[in-house]
Amino acid sequence: MNSSVAVEKPERRRLTEPGRKTRDRIIEAAAELMFHHGVGGTSIPDIQAAARVSASQIYHYFGDKRGLVLAVVNFQTDTKLDQQRPLLDNLDSIDALRAWCAKAADRQDAMGCAGGCEIGSLASELAETDPSARTDLSASFDRWELPIRSGLARMQARGELSERADVVSLATALLAAIQGGMLLSQVRRSSTAYRHAVSAVIDHIETYVVR
Template identity: 50%
Template sequence: MGLTRKGQATRERIVSAASRLMLEQGVARTTIEDIQNAAQVSPSQLYHYFPGKHALVLAVIDHQTGQVMDVQHQGLDQLDSFPALKSWRDLMVGILTKVQCAGGCPLGLLASDLAEADPVARVQLANAFAMWEGLLREGLEQMQERGELSKTADAEELALAMLAAVQGGLLLSQVRRDPKPLVTAVDTMIAHLRTLAA
């Protein structure tokens, strides 16, 4: 049975509050009480939607996956050329610069918190990264179809390398409070792709 509009709004408020707190202070340090207070719900309301903290953690991963993928779709749905690849890079750098390089990648933060401690969350995060990698791979395959990238290039391996470059670049940019690591990592991958141009 689906939730009422009011019920859906309450559930979203809980997940949004939990997401913010877990990214700011870590999953382990975020208590159910913290989330109740931030979402302004009673214990019974929270437990009506989530039987425990673990269910809430998985909902947070879903929420953050949606947020990240919405941004990635903006840049990668049109990926079929080197100019489109640069536009995607500029989109990410623009967002990073706007937040002054604070926060890093939400999926990366959750992965560093949960990958070793929670096997279910690790699989859910792996699936999220696979979706992102899939968008990159599809874009590179479009470039191959248009003749921008050699047919012999391995789009799957290149997509994985690009995603790894993005994640490493975001982490170093967060630590340094400087977008240069992300810019350098992605530009280096784009330069490599140009050597594979058809």
């Protein structure tokens, strides 16, 4: 389930430092454009212009647009997870879960709730049209869900969460609340939906806390 497999092709390991920088610049430019205009609304010429590269450089590093899309999926996942550390590695208390979700809500407010989730938007756009991207996005969601599950499992192992709690299902429920809440907040331009969505699930998780 390591989604970096798709990026860690031999070509990449053989890249020179300037080659790696060019490749990264293309991915970053493509990620930015695709976030704002969707994958379908982003053309290779758009990416060429934004990254100041030729079409042949893009094809050299990624094969085709689909290859570049896969790199963007993995780049966005890495970036999103990195942004959320160290909170993400310490989700082993109700307070930590609430603080993590509150921080994401504040980030949404700071952007006027525009943009939505980088991963969720890619998932919605690509799930039916690009099977490789769907597989990688499934792995992205797994990577995101894992630290939630691990935190809950550590609480359970320490006896702070009841044995009755199904930590796998609760972690999925929280990730779904995050995704659905972000979509509603994006459309409504208000983080209220996100806040209510994650609160309900964390309140539910709290019912399993052993007092």
